[in-house]
Amino acid sequence: MEWIHELFQQYGYYVLLVGLLLEYIALPFPGEPTLAYAGFLSHQGDLNLPILIMLSFIGTSVGMTFQYFLGNKLGMPFIQKYGKYVFLTQKKIDMTKIWFDTYGYFLIFIAFFIPGVRHFTGYFAGIINLPFRRFAMTIYSGALFWVSFFLIGGYWLGENLEEIFQILGQHIWKILFGMIIITLITRFRKNIKHMILKLIN
Known part of the structure; x- marks a missing residue:
């Protein structure tokens, strides 16, 4: 987390105002860790x-509002x-549609997590022409x-947050490896099950 600390210095x-705005235009920015670390710095008295x-609320809200009008306009x-150039792939669009069909406006609220x-x-809310007033109330x-x-x-x-980040830093490769294994098992579980049944029989 040293690089985040240097950014704040x-x-x-x-950092949060611009970083979160860029994140919600679909550019890479580690939102949650940066927010948590900023909270830690406020605990130390470095930030208010x-x-x-x-400022975090403004950056996030402006980014999401930009998304809505861009999706609505284009x-x-x-x-x-062109979405692929800002990591907005068809797969992610389809996934968002499935989630929205299931949860409706509640998705807009919980989607941050x-x-x-x-x-x-x-983007999706703008594309399907959701009423802006209702979208804004939910998203803000x-x-x-x-x-x-x-x-x-x-x-x-x-201070416990710094210890948590240190532990995560020490075991990041183990965590990533575990996530990859879980993803592969989830994605190919039918094939794995078929192979196991074939071996047993």
């Missing part, structure tokens, strides 16, 4: 927690053609809850 509050919440054909979905709910309340959750969490964890 250089740019202060702008209410200001962090306000539509699905444009997103399908679902990696791979939250970055595209704004979700944004405020999401940024507050991680900032206040980092604040209350305090």
Whole structure:
């Protein structure tokens, strides 16, 4: 997490304001770890927690609003053609559609806590012409809850958060390996089951 610390030393509050805005335009930015670390810095007295919440909320809300109007203006054909250049693949669009068909407006609120979905709910909402007023009420309340959750969490964890990051850093390759194995098993479970049954028989 040293590089995140260096970012805050250089740019202060702008890290979250600009970083979260860029994340919700679908550019890579580690939102949750950065929010939690900013909360930790506020615990140390380096940053002000209410200001962090306000700027994080603004960055997230502006990014999601940009998503909505871009999706609404350009539509699905444009997103399908050029979305891949900002990691907005057809697979992620389809996944967001499935989630939205299942959960409706509730998805817009909880999507902040679902990696791979939250970055595209704004685009999708704009593409299918959801009423902006209702979208805005849901997305802004979700944004405020999401940024507050991680900032206040980092604040209350305090020194323990640094220990958690150190442990994660030491075991990151084990964690990634475990995630890859779980993903492969989940994706190819039918093939694996078929192979096992074939071996048994």
